[in-house]
Amino acid sequence: MNIIVCVKEAPHSESEVIISKDEKGVEREILTLGINEWDKYALEEGIRIKEDNGGKVTVISLGSNSDDVLWESLAMGADEAIKISQDTFLDGHNTAKMLADVIKEMDYDLILTGLMAADTGNAQVGVMLASMLGIPHATIVTGIEMENGKLTARRELEGGLEEKVEVDLPCVLTIQSGINEPRYVSIMGIKRAKKKELIEKEGIKGEEYAELIRLYKPPVSLAEMIEGSPDEVAEKLLEIFKERGLI
Amino acid sequence: MKEILVVAEIRQGEVRPITYELLNISKCVNGKITCILLGNDVKEIAKELADKADEVLLIQDDSLENFNSELYWHALKEVIEERKPYIVAMGHTSMGMDLAPYVADQLDLPIVTDIVRIEEKDGRLVVHKYVYNNKLLAELKLKESEGYVLTIRQGEFKDEVGGKEGSIIERSFSPPETLKKRFIEYIEPETVGVDISKADVIISVGRGIEDEANIELAEELAEMINGVVAGSRPVIDSGWLPKERQVGISGKTVKPKLYLALGISGAFQHIVGMKDSDLIIAINKDPEAPIFQVAHYGVVGDIFEIIPELVDKLNQ
Numbered sequence: 344m345n346i347i348v349c350v351k352e353a354p355h356s357e358s359e360v361i362i363s364k365d366e367k368g369v370e371r372e373i374l375t376l377g378i379n380e381w382d383k384y385a386l387e388e389g390i391r392i393k394e395d396n397g398g399k400v401t402v403i404s405l406g407s408n409s410d411d412v413l414w415e416s417l418a419m420g421a422d423e424a425i426k427i428s429q430d431t432f433l434d435g436h437n438t439a440k441m442l443a444d445v446i447k448e449m450d451y452d453l454i455l456t457g458l459m460a461a462d463t464g465n466a467q468v469g470v471m472l473a474s475m476l477g478i479p480h481a482t483i484v485t486g487i488e489m490e491n492g493k494l495t496a497r498r499e500l501e502g503g504l505e506e507k508v509e510v511d512l513p514c515v516l517t518i519q520s521g522i523n524e525p526r527y528v529s530i531m532g533i534k535r536a537k538k539k540e541l542i543e544k545e546g547i548k549g550e551e552y553a554e555l556i557r558l559y560k561p562p563v564s565l566a567e568m569i570e571g572s573p574d575e576v577a578e579k580l581l582e583i584f585k586e587r588g589l590i
Numbered sequence: 591m592k593e594i595l596v597v598a599e600i601r602q603g604e605v606r607p608i609t610y611e612l613l614n615i616s617k618c619v620n621g622k623i624t625c626i627l628l629g630n631d632v633k634e635i636a637k638e639l640a641d642k643a644d645e646v647l648l649i650q651d652d653s654l655e656n657f658n659s660e661l662y663w664h665a666l667k668e669v670i671e672e673r674k675p676y677i678v679a680m681g682h683t684s685m686g687m688d689l690a691p692y693v694a695d696q697l698d699l700p701i702v703t704d705i706v707r708i709e710e711k712d713g714r715l716v717v718h719k720y721v722y723n724n725k726l727l728a729e730l731k732l733k734e735s736e737g738y739v740l741t742i743r744q745g746e747f748k749d750e751v752g753g754k755e756g757s758i759i760e761r762s763f764s765p766p767e768t769l770k771k772r773f774i775e776y777i778e779p780e781t782v783g784v785d786i787s788k789a790d791v792i793i794s795v796g797r798g799i800e801d802e803a804n805i806e807l808a809e810e811l812a813e814m815i816n817g818v819v820a821g822s823r824p825v826i827d828s829g830w831l832p833k834e835r836q837v838g839i840s841g842k843t844v845k846p847k848l849y850l851a852l853g854i855s856g857a858f859q860h861i862v863g864m865k866d867s868d869l870i871i872a873i874n875k876d877p878e879a880p881i882f883q884v885a886h887y888g889v890v891g892d893i894f895e896i897i898p899e900l901v902d903k904l905n906q
Contacts, residue, residue: 357876508658511771
């Protein structure tokens with residue numbers, strides 16, 4: 344089974360973020376970066392499917408700074424890594440197009456992506472990729488079963504409800520966090536992976552769908568901030584509990 | 591007049607609340623609101639929606655009983671190509687995420703997902719959406735196009751419209767003979783333990799709890815103030831609390847008297863599930879954590895220093 348997993352570099356959820364002076368981006372040096380959280384679950388899932396069914400996992404990443412995430416992916420267990428040295432931000436269509444251009448030339452049975460990226464919050468690329476490749480898809484996948492060449496996916500809906508769908512192969516699945524427990528990768532493992540060569544592919548960007556006017560901070564919070572030592576904070580919380588009749 | 595085509599969201603015979611929010615887009619963009627309703631035996635729902643839309647397009651077929659993006663696409667394609675709406679609007683939900691990017695790519699329409707605000711500036715569409723883990727907002731001006739696909743975030747378009755008495759027009763639909771994706775069944779959530787949606791006091795823990803062993807700290811506090819312990823997605827994903835304790839879009843919506851958020855950053859999927867609580871107190875190390883945007887009281891600090899102090903004081 345040939346499995347392709349799309350991964351990208353993205354900031355960790357607790358990373359500090361500072362808007363750059365031109366308001367069109369963020370200060371890259373400040374960010375705590377790594378494999379996009381959802382992509383990590385997708386990669387782990389891909390590796391597990393390979394371990395159970397045999398085959399190959401190829402990771403592919405779009406981004407001029409994607410070397411580190413590709414090496415980490417190889418260290419996790421991917422067999423090959425492809426890098427497309429192009430950068431996009433919110434334009435999911437361009438991202439999907441450049442990935443599709445490369446994937447079209449490959450042999451694949453299953454394509455996995457993260458549900459979304461932490462920086463864009465778009466959740467577009469996987470579905471667009473399916474559309475461009477002319478194959479079916481399922482999103483927000485929390486479980487995959489494979490039996491006699493048939494793939495069944497569990498999709499997360501709202502309010503704790505899930506659904507089961509059967510999808511023909513090849514297909515694209517976008518993976519929700521929590522589907523598995525991604526394996527730990529040691530620094531030594533990454534060092535070893537760095538000996539492998541990244542396969543470079545060209546990407547040709549199309550017209551952008553939208554112009555980013557600016558990035559800005561959300562409106563100031565309305566919360567009353569409680570300050571002081573832990574003891575003082577606890578005292579104040581106790582007062583609030585009493586006022587509200589909670590204790 | 592420009593047309594805004596809203597794709598209604600229904601599941602298990604009920605209208606999803608996002609549908610009403612989508613119909614409110616007419617408050618932001620001038621245009622005729624057409625609501626397209628796909629389903630099986632849903633005429634009564636169409637009547638209900640007609641109060642908030644200028645027109646309801648009703649497509650009924652056995653095959654549309656449950657959502658399937660492949661079938662929805664076939665039904666929508668014809669309508670969109672024929673009417674060329676200015677905006678095709680869906681929710682940024684399990685349905686919209688599965689469908690909207692596909693529609694946009696197939697019809698080569700610009701798309702922006704998960705938007706919280708829509709404006710028209712100098713005749714161009716300008717939208718706002720959260721980026722970087724909900725810590726920043728982006729303002730985007732869309733390129734000129736005959737039409738656009740937009741998905742909206744739940745809870746952001748609450749300004750209700752009504753009294754429209756729109757017409758209902760039925761359309762026929764013939765599903766494709768073979769499908770590449772087939773709906774099989776729903777899997778209902780398990781309900782065995784505590785029902786957090788019934789609790790008056792919720793101590794909710796997030797990524798900041800750092801380790802499974804630290805959940806005990808929250809449990810100790812909960813016991814002293816008659817509360818229950820719940821969690822945000824990362825804690826459930828890690829298996830530190832059962833799924834039924836999850837607060838948020840994919841878990842439970844809660845409205846307790848006190849919601850104490852410990853180390854929860856506040857992704858919108860979480861916030862939607864707890865923002866209507868009577869009293870929200872958030873403790874987080876990160877002063878920029880989005881949870882502070884909905885909290886009544888906020889503490890920038892270390893839960894591992896503050897909570898033990900609080901437990902001590904309650905003990906006295």
